[in-house]
Amino acid sequence: MNWLQDTVYYIGAFGLVFIGLFVMLVKRNLIKVIIGLSILETGVNLFLVSVGYISRGTAPIFSNPLVETRTRVDPVPQALVLTAIVIGVAVLALALSLAIRLYQHYGTLDLSKIREQKW
Amino acid sequence: MILVVTLFILLMLAAALAALVFKDLMSAVIAACMVSLIASILFYLLQAPDVAMAEASIGAALVTAIFIVAIRRTERYEE
Amino acid sequence: MRSIVSLVALAVIGAGIAVSLDEIPFGAVKSRVGGHYVDLGREQTGASNIVTAVVVNYRGFDTLGEVTVLFVAAMGLGAVLATRRNKQKPDIESASLVLYTGCRFLFPLILLFGAYIFINGHLTPGGGFQGGAVVASAFVLVYLGCRGKKINETGSKLVESAGGLIFILVGFAGLAVGGHYFLSNYLPRGELNTLFSAGVIPIIYIAIGLKVGSELAGVIDRLVEEST
Amino acid sequence: MVNPVVLVAVPLGLAFALPLIGLVSKRMVKYIPVAAFAFNLVVVLRHIPGVLEKPVVVHIGGFVPPFGINLYVGPVGILFAALITIAGLLVSVYSLVYIREGAKEKYHILFLLLLTGAMGVVLTGDIFNLFVFFEVLCISSYALVAYLGDKGGIESAIKYLIQGSVGSSLLLIGIGLLYGQFGTLNMADLAREIQSASPVSVFVPMALMVTGLGVEAAIFPLNAWLPDAHSSAPSSISAVLSGIAIEVGCYAVVRILFTLFGVTDLLMFFVFLGVTTLLIGEMCAFSQSNIKRMLAYSSIGQIGLIVFAFALASSYGVSGGLFQMISHTLGKALLFLAAGYMIYRTGSMQISSFQGMGGKMPLTALAFTIGAFSIVGLPPFIGFPSKFLIIRAALAKEAILFTVLIGLILLGTVIEGAYFFRVIQVIYFKKGSEKPERREAPVAALIPMFIFAALILIIGIYPGLVSRVLGPAANELLNKMDYIRSVLG
Numbered sequence: 001m002n003w004l005q006d007t008v009y010y011i012g013a014f015g016l017v018f019i020g021l022f023v024m025l026v027k028r029n030l031i032k033v034i035i036g037l038s039i040l041e042t043g044v045n046l047f048l049v050s051v052g053y054i055s056r057g058t059a060p061i062f063s064n065p066l067v068e069t070r071t072r073v074d075p076v077p078q079a080l081v082l083t084a085i086v087i088g089v090a091v092l093a094l095a096l097s098l099a100i101r102l103y104q105h106y107g108t109l110d111l112s113k114i115r116e117q118k119w
Numbered sequence: 120m121i122l123v124v125t126l127f128i129l130l131m132l133a134a135a136l137a138a139l140v141f142k143d144l145m146s147a148v149i150a151a152c153m154v155s156l157i158a159s160i161l162f163y164l165l166q167a168p169d170v171a172m173a174e175a176s177i178g179a180a181l182v183t184a185i186f187i188v189a190i191r192r193t194e195r196y197e198e
Numbered sequence: 199m200r201s202i203v204s205l206v207a208l209a210v211i212g213a214g215i216a217v218s219l220d221e222i223p224f225g226a227v228k229s230r231v232g233g234h235y236v237d238l239g240r241e242q243t244g245a246s247n248i249v250t251a252v253v254v255n256y257r258g259f260d261t262l263g264e265v266t267v268l269f270v271a272a273m274g275l276g277a278v279l280a281t282r283r284n285k286q287k288p289d290i291e292s293a294s295l296v297l298y299t300g301c302r303f304l305f306p307l308i309l310l311f312g313a314y315i316f317i318n319g320h321l322t323p324g325g326g327f328q329g330g331a332v333v334a335s336a337f338v339l340v341y342l343g344c345r346g347k348k349i350n351e352t353g354s355k356l357v358e359s360a361g362g363l364i365f366i367l368v369g370f371a372g373l374a375v376g377g378h379y380f381l382s383n384y385l386p387r388g389e390l391n392t393l394f395s396a397g398v399i400p401i402i403y404i405a406i407g408l409k410v411g412s413e414l415a416g417v418i419d420r421l422v423e424e425s426t
Numbered sequence: 427m428v429n430p431v432v433l434v435a436v437p438l439g440l441a442f443a444l445p446l447i448g449l450v451s452k453r454m455v456k457y458i459p460v461a462a463f464a465f466n467l468v469v470v471l472r473h474i475p476g477v478l479e480k481p482v483v484v485h486i487g488g489f490v491p492p493f494g495i496n497l498y499v500g501p502v503g504i505l506f507a508a509l510i511t512i513a514g515l516l517v518s519v520y521s522l523v524y525i526r527e528g529a530k531e532k533y534h535i536l537f538l539l540l541l542t543g544a545m546g547v548v549l550t551g552d553i554f555n556l557f558v559f560f561e562v563l564c565i566s567s568y569a570l571v572a573y574l575g576d577k578g579g580i581e582s583a584i585k586y587l588i589q590g591s592v593g594s595s596l597l598l599i600g601i602g603l604l605y606g607q608f609g610t611l612n613m614a615d616l617a618r619e620i621q622s623a624s625p626v627s628v629f630v631p632m633a634l635m636v637t638g639l640g641v642e643a644a645i646f647p648l649n650a651w652l653p654d655a656h657s658s659a660p661s662s663i664s665a666v667l668s669g670i671a672i673e674v675g676c677y678a679v680v681r682i683l684f685t686l687f688g689v690t691d692l693l694m695f696f697v698f699l700g701v702t703t704l705l706i707g708e709m710c711a712f713s714q715s716n717i718k719r720m721l722a723y724s725s726i727g728q729i730g731l732i733v734f735a736f737a738l739a740s741s742y743g744v745s746g747g748l749f750q751m752i753s754h755t756l757g758k759a760l761l762f763l764a765a766g767y768m769i770y771r772t773g774s775m776q777i778s779s780f781q782g783m784g785g786k787m788p789l790t791a792l793a794f795t796i797g798a799f800s801i802v803g804l805p806p807f808i809g810f811p812s813k814f815l816i817i818r819a820a821l822a823k824e825a826i827l828f829t830v831l832i833g834l835i836l837l838g839t840v841i842e843g844a845y846f847f848r849v850i851q852v853i854y855f856k857k858g859s860e861k862p863e864r865r866e867a868p869v870a871a872l873i874p875m876f877i878f879a880a881l882i883l884i885i886g887i888y889p890g891l892v893s894r895v896l897g898p899a900a901n902e903l904l905n906k907m908d909y910i911r912s913v914l915g
Contacts, residue, residue: 005121006224012128012161014215016154017599018208019135024592025204029197030584031144031190035151037591038182039135042158044598045174049167051606052232055225059166060236060248063322063391072248073166074232075239077605079252080554081162081170083264084598086327086410087561089177089185090271091591093417094565096189097275098572098584100421103193105577110198114581168323169249172315176331181414184338188421215599218630222606229609231492242489259486259495263546263558266438267565270539274569277532278580355445362442366435372487373429379488380431 009050016043030099030109041088045081052077131157142197148186155179244387244396245320254399258381272413301343308336316407320396326403330410337415354412361409430499437462437542448531459538463515470508477504492612498551501898506548514541516874521662523870540566544674554611564590571659582654589651597638603631614913643675646703656722661766668725669759673751684903696737704730708841716775728754735816742819744900749812760797760878767867784854793875798846800882808882811889
């Protein structure tokens with residue numbers, strides 16, 4: 001049981017990272033690729049937050065004086081993840097607007113059919 | 120407790136795999152939204168309420184809305 | 199074929215990451231920096247939410263960059279979608295009365311809730327980004343429920359720019375007073391756990407909330423306008 | 427002395443204010459980036475003498491590192507800041523007349539933010555802050571590549587975005603792994619902790635971070651996006667993407683390898699990677715008939731040379747790499763700017779359509795020629811001393827292997843010379859059928875081109891102007907102890 005406790009969050013986080021990367025590598029539909037990117041970002045965020053977790057800690061918020069003495073989890077990764085989430089939504093919004101434009105130009109979202117540029 | 124967490128994580132991975140296999144992009148987006156929602160619960164369980172709020176409001180709600188708008192503008196099915 | 203190659207590549211990366219995860223035991227104390235913030239954050243910044251203290255004060259420069267990223271994305275989206283605009287007005291099915299009234303009733307309440315979240319960012323969970331997202335979701339509701347309503351573009355530009363400028367100017371004021379540091383917390387800290395405390399943190403978080411809210415609403419607005 | 431944080435904060439403030447200024451007066455908008463970079467240039471120039479004596483460490487928010495974010499303005503930082511500011515100023519003057527269509531206001535905002543992101547990357551002393559400013563740089567370049575909104579632009583932008591954001595995610599995972607192991611994000615603090623860590627445990631984060639940043643730096647297997655993106659962006663943007671964005675990516679890779687991880691033994695790998703990148707870039711450039719794709723592939727070749735120089739990890743090598751970056755920024759920016767107006771006049775990117783340009787646009791053609799000669803490495807232009815320094819650094823290794831590699835680099839230079847001379851031949855010696863009708867580029871576009879050309883010529887004749895900075899800069903990169911000491915005290 002201890003083993004499970006120690007690894008389950010990491011497994012979840014990197015499971016998402018790898019599923020996201022796999023979607024991005026294998027799928028050719030642009031929207032699907034962007035969905036993969038969103039899953040990948042969620043996985044990275046989950047990993048960062050689980051790095052900051054401290055066993056039996058509580059949230060680093062001191063609004064409630066009753067839980068004054070307990071250990072607190074590390075606030076830094078949480079701050080980083082807030083930043084990462086916002087950056088993620090920025091990238092996704094831009095990617096989707098590009099996808100809409102791409103569809104207007106080509107009438108398809110299949111990346112393997114879009115070959116204006118050549119190597 | 121740990122079993123509940125494990126269940127959540129399995130559900131989340133299953134949702135991510137569903138997003139991988141669905142041919143209907145709308146369903147795939149909803150599956151990705153599920154991933155974000157469960158991740159938000161996990162953030163809360165990891166004692167990060169700020170992040171949980173951000174993930175629920177931005178990651179699950181707004182991103183899904185943007186995806187749906189984009190799908191309505193393009194096409195709904197893969198291939 | 200492609201998926202097999204990808205799987206092999208991912209397996210190699212996964213093995214590497216698994217090795218280095220050994221060094222990062224789950225649940226252990228890893229950082230003296232984090233401990234420092236938890237121990238001294240309330241005293242140094244006056245905020246009872248240490249995550250807010252880190253986001254706005256200790257790592258305020260990151261947050262400035264982050265606000266900029268969102269601004270860049272909003273501008274980029276505008277530039278990408280502005281290049282060609284089809285003018286034809288599609289006929290929109292108007293919403294039913296119940297839906298319309300419900301949306302109009304909920305809209306100010308959601309705005310209020312968003313504002314509550316970012317004004318109380320230094321006391322309770324939440325802050326400028328979460329509150330801004332809630333504000334933006336109010337606009338999503340309007341697009342869904344009250345079709346045909348648009349946000350006032352000049353107004354949203356105004357709020358967006360004002361939010362960014364307040365952030366920068368509060369930072370610059372730090373160069374002039376209180377130790378001459380950019381983005382330093384030079385206002386009185388006040389009493390812990392009261393609304394008027396934590397110096398510049400609430401001001402910056404309100405500015406961020408307004409900016410994020412108007413930017414995300416603008417993003418949705420442009421996408422929806424494009425799609426109808 | 428002005429606090430160096432204004433180098434980042436003032437352009438950001440102006441960018442936020444630009445939509446408001448646009449509401450008041452549409453014509454004012456395009457002058458704001460010029461004003462911002464002119465201001466930055468003054469600040470940078472005033473800081474150079476002081477920084478060369480003693481690096482400036484700025485504590486943001488008044489928190490001492492590692493508890494707060496700090497800026498580190500050392501010789502390397504000020505060198506790149508000067509480069510970014512000069513290129514930004516000149517290209518923004520060029521954009522005044524070059525950008526005529528599309529959402530102009532957004533173009534100027536994104537342009538300003540792209541270079542501000544680059545400025546943040548080179549000045550910051552915090553690894554996560556580097557990531558954030560790197561994202562500012564990347565996202566604004568994705569949007570600007572798509573600015574023209576044509577088929578090619580959108581397609582290149584989406585490919586660039588996908589590869590770039592996978593890179594960013596890898597970088598973020600690397601940062602997370604480092605934070606988990608060492609519990610700090612300050613680069614000096616991390617560098618100190620990594621010294622005592624086992625090399626095995628830091629290898630994976632290092633590989634992830636270098637891969638993530640390598641996408642933007644366009645190192646060989648990760649540069650598939652570059653030729654498309656650089657050739658379909660507006661020419662003014664191609665100039666800063668080729669001249670600044672990939673250099674900044676390279677800077678980040680070098681900073682992480684040298685300062686953060688203190689690597690010395692893995693560099694043989696990068697030596698080969700650099701030479702491979704060089705040869706592939708030059709050979710692809712040779713086979714292009716599209717002028718902008720040719721210039722983009724030539725950038726890949728130059729990046730290969732820069733990576734090779736840095737991988738030598740000697741004082742000469744690192745100075746040579748930095749010198750080559752300066753020479754590439756000036757030369758390639760000039761080439762793209764000159765090519766931009768030639769493309770604008772002919773309406774085609776095909777090299778063959780440039781015939782008779784020497785008669786039609788003599789000044790622009792002259793500027794293009796100067797840039798081409800400099801990139802190839804002919805004296806008396808800046809490309810000559812920089813390539814010479816790299817070759818001298820490689821010879822100093824006194825190994826048969828390096829002699830062979832120098833041979834390969836010279837082969838690359840010969841190919842480079844061949845394709846540039848082909849273009850110059852078309853411009854000057856192939857007369858078009860119709861009578862040459864002189865229509866020069868506007869003055870506001872010619873001035874930046876000739877300032878670039880003048881810089882190329884002046885530094886080429888007096889390399890001492892920059893080598894005063896290069897020595898301390900190479901020292902900063904190779905001596906991580908000094909870096910740690912000046913940040914942490």
